[in-house]
Amino acid sequence: MRGQVLHPLLLRQLRRAGLSADVDDAVAFGELLKHVSRAYAEHDQERTLLERSQDLASQEMVALNDALRAERDALEQRVLDRTAALEVSQSRLSSLLSLSADWIWEQDAELRFTYVSEEFSTAVGFAPRLIGKRHEFGATIEADGEAQAEYERSVAERRPYRDFTYAIVRPDGVKRWIRASGEPVFDADAVFRGYRGVGRDVTEIIAAHQVVKQMAQLDHLTGLPNRRLFLIELDRAIARAHRDGSGFSVCFVDLDRFKHVNDTLGHLAGDQLLATLGKRLRADLRATDLVARMGGDEFVVLLEGTTDPADVSRLAGVLLGTVNQVLHVAGRDMQVSASIGIARYPDDGIDATTLLSHADSAMYEAKAAGKNRFHFHTEVAAREAARQFELEAQLRLAIAREEFELHYQPKLGVDDRAVTAVEALVRWRHPNRGLVMPGEFIALAEDRGLIVAIGRLVIKMACRQIAAWRRQGIEPPCVAINVSAKQFADDVLLADLTAAMTESSVGGGELVVELTETALMADPERATGVLEALRRLGVRIAIDDFGTGYSSLSYLKRFPADEVKIDRSFVDGLPEDPDDLAITQAVIAMAHSLGMKVVAEGVETEAQRSALAAMGCDQMQGYLLGRPMPVEDLVGRLSKAVHGAVAPVLDGPSVHVDGVAATSVGSTPVSLGSPTCEGVHMPAGCASQASASFTQ
Ligand SMILES: Nc1nc2c(ncn2[C@@H]2O[C@@H]3COP(=O)(O)O[C@H]4[C@@H](O)[C@H](n5cnc6c(=O)[nH]c(N)nc65)O[C@@H]4COP(=O)(O)O[C@H]3[C@H]2O)c(=O)[nH]1
CATH class of the missing domain: 3.30.70.270 (Reverse transcriptase/Diguanylate cyclase domain)
Structure with missing residues (x-):
């Protein structure tokens, strides 16, 4: 085995057995084989262990994989579900938006548009070009100054704003009004990211508002x-x-x-x-x-x-x-x-x-x-206004202090000059200025709402005068009272008359109410009712200043009047002026046909008197026959007349009545309406024709 390279596993076994790699003998070889065999066995064991562990690991992996797959599948399903829900919701939103008049827009932190809905672009006309741009107030955009300032404040402070209305001039020159609301957008770190909001075209609404505004102006x-x-x-x-x-x-x-x-x-x-x-x-x-x-x-x-x-x-x-x-x-x-x-x-x-x-x-x-x-x-006008103001204050005091008195102007028969009545004309006995004529204060009193109070005093004074005459044994003449339009329009007139008549035990037949055409025509229906009520009181009715209004003669018949007074302006031109002649004639004919008497006012000349007599006018009044005079002069004048004397109007002896020493003239009671006057029969009351003869 010498010189031979052994397998490391074998070497490991040899080292374990304490043997060297140089194995020469059989014992050693047998030993070696044992070790080799053990080494295989160990190896097998290790491999089995390894395989087992691998097997286990692989089973875990599969289980894990299965779990992960299941989880992924569930997740995917959830995503699918959510996406489907989102799609439904989105389509619902876009369908609602398409039905709604509102548009959606978004701006970045620099207030540049990042998104505008399609409708916005159609209406505004340049939405595509709007992306990436800011609103530029100026040539193409206008807004109410205050609204714009409030909008700018809101944006600067990153606050929401509501209904900011402004006008845009589209590239085609058409002006559209837009109303926008927006709210700021912040991210999770509370950093401002821009605005988003809605807008709508309110051009038609603005136009309608303008029409309404115009109508109000x-x-x-x-x-x-x-x-x-x-x-x-x-x-x-x-x-x-x-x-x-x-x-x-x-x-x-x-x-x-x-x-x-x-x-x-x-x-x-x-x-x-x-x-x-x-x-x-x-x-x-x-x-x-x-x-x-x-x-x-x-x-x-x-x-x-x-x-x-x-x-x-x-x-x-x-x-x-x-x-x-x-x-x-x-x-x-x-x-x-x-x-x-x-x-x-x-x-x-x-x-x-x-x-x-x-x-x-x-x-x-x-x-x-x-x-x-x-x-x-002019300064004169300003002074006049101040004077009127002062006069009004004084007039109020005068009413409270009853500083008024009546002067009387007789009405006479045209032919026989017999007194048919006397017209009461008010005067103001001013503490400093003396006698103030009605021309100076009646219009002011009407204007300042004082005429009813003055009229009430006049009615009271006239009734008291009738009672005073009676107490003095004088048969009272019928007294005509002027009632102004405003007084006639006031519901208290009838009550004032009734109260004064009752207080002085005066009958309606002793009074004439003179009303102008204007007073009657203000509300003809109501006028007819009031006139009928006056008639029920027995009061006679005269239409004053006839011919100066716009009413045609035919209007006369609507009113239950007893006499018509032809205005002085027509009498002025008699007998020369053909127009005045024609008008006077027409009024006389018309009034007579309606059973009314005609009184001519402002008779100043004999020529006028005879022209009126020739035309069949019933009565007359004017400076020719007697100016308005204080009551004492009137009675004095008449006392002479009763005794057959002829005297100028203003120099007759005075007989003071009504609070002043009253003296009846002679043993016979002085009568203004007595049947004894110049042998003219005169039943009591105003319906009578003549009473005392009254001459210049
Ligand atoms: N030139 C001229 N004038 C004549 C002649 N005959 C009479 N007059 C004047 O003409 C006015 C007649 O009264 P009137 O037309 O009712 O016009 C009256 C009447 O409208 C109003 N007035 C007078 N008294 C009263 C009153 O008690 N109540 C109301 N509401 N108005 C009164 O003041 C107006 C002016 O009254 P007076 O200044 O008294 O002026 C009186 C009288 O003096 C004449 O021959 N020639």
């Missing part, structure tokens, strides 16, 4: 800006003029006697007139001028950049001319006029309230000066 009748819009524009004009150092004028245009049109032709015709006028005013002015309707028959014009009185006057003249043009309303041609008050910025005021109030007072000045004209606001 436009006058429905004329289509002109209404008071609200005018005030906004006025403020803007003030700001502009203040900034540029320029000026403008405000013209307050109020139609004259528009109420008559409404009353006589009806509200529809009135509306038609206003609508036509509104259009004409707009058409006749410069495009830069603003025409608005303030309400009722009031228009206002803002003449931008015009303050020079000559220019303003020219434009105001244009306005008057426009209003004066003949209008075709309710099937007839008519002409109206207006009074215009002008205030200029900055001379007459630097704020809207002052300018409007000055234009308004100037307008009243124009009315007072005869209507159909314009007036500038």
Whole structure:
């Protein structure tokens, strides 16, 4: 075996047996074989062990593999299920989104769009180009300043924002309004990652809002800006003029006697007139001028950049001319006029309230000066406004202190000059100014709501006077009381009359109520009812200033009136003016045909008196026959008349009554309505014709 290389396993066995690799003898060889055999046996054992262990390992691996496979399969199934669910959910979402008007968008931390839904691109028109871009407010995007500021604040503070509305001008030039809501997105580390949100096209909604807004700012009748819009524009004009150092004028245009049109032709015709006028005013002015309707028959014009009185006057003249043009309303041609008050910025005021109030007072000045004209606001006007204010305060005191008295003007028969009644005309006994005439305070009292209180005092004084005459043995004349439109419209009139009549034991037959056409036409139906109630009280009714209103003669028959008073303006022209003659004749004929008496007012000349007599007028009143006079003069005058003396109206002896020393004249009771007067039979009450003869 020497020199031979042995297998390592054999060598290992030899080493274990303590033998050397040099084996020469048989013993040693036998030993060697034992070792060789053991070595095989050990090897077999090791191999068996190894195989066993491999077998075991492989079984575990299979089991593990099986478990893993099962797990993977389960996982895959779960993924499949989830994916399917997600797909369902996604398709549900996209189908809902396609039905909804909302779009979806996402922006990164730089607020650049990373995603916009398809509808967004269709509506906005440049969505594909929007990806990777920010909103650029400026040329293509506009928004309400405040809303934009709030949006920018929200974004800067990474807060959600709701309903931010802005307009986009699409590449094709079409403007669309968009309303967007967004909320910030943060990652797990609370780092801001951008915004995501929804948006929708609200162009139609905005348009509808604008229409509604416009409707709220436009006058429905004329289509002109209404008071609200005018005030906004006025403020803007003030700001502009203040900034540029320029000026403008405000013209307050109020139609004259528009109420008559409404009353006589009806509200529809009135509306038609206003609508036509509104259009004409707009058409006749410069495009830069603003025409608005303030309400009722009031228009206002803002003449931008015009303050020079000559220019303003020219434009105001244009306005008057426009209003004066003949209008075709309710099937007839008519002409109206207006009074215009002008205030200029900055001379007459630097704020809207002052300018409007000055234009308004100037307008009243124009009315007072005869209507159909314009007036500038002046210091005089301002002083007048202050005076009226003061007068109103004094008038209130006067009512509380009963500082009023009545003067009486007789009404006489045209032929025989017998007194048929006396008209009570109120005067204000002012503590400092003396006697103030009604022309100075009646209109103001009507305007400031004081006329009912004054009227109540007048009724009371007239009834007390009748009672006083009676106490003094004087047969009282019938007393006519003026009742203004506002007083007539107030429900207390009948109560006031009844209370005063009861207090003084005066019968209705001793009173005449004089009402203007205007008072009756304001509400003809109600007027008829009130007139009938007055009639039930026995009170007679006279229609005053007849012919000055717009009512046609045929309206007369609607009202249960007893007499018609022809206005002084028609009597003025008698007997020369053919128109006045014709009108007077027509009124007399019409009134007679309706069984009414006719009284002519303002008879100043003998020529007028005889013309009226010739036309068959029943009674007359005027300076020719007697001015309004204090009660003592009236009684004094009449006392002379009773005794057959002829005296000038104002120099008769005074007989003081009603609180002043009363003296009956002679032994016979003085009678204003006594059958003894000049032998004319005169039954008591106003229905009677003549009583005392009353001469100049
Ligand atoms: N030029 C001229 N004038 C004549 C003539 N005859 C009478 N007058 C005046 O004409 C007015 C007649 O009264 P009216 O038309 O009812 O007009 C009245 C009436 O509308 C109102 N008024 C007077 N008293 C009262 C009252 O007690 N209540 C109400 N509501 N109004 C009254 O004041 C108006 C003015 O009254 P007055 O100043 O007293 O003026 C009176 C009278 O003085 C004449 O021949 N020529």
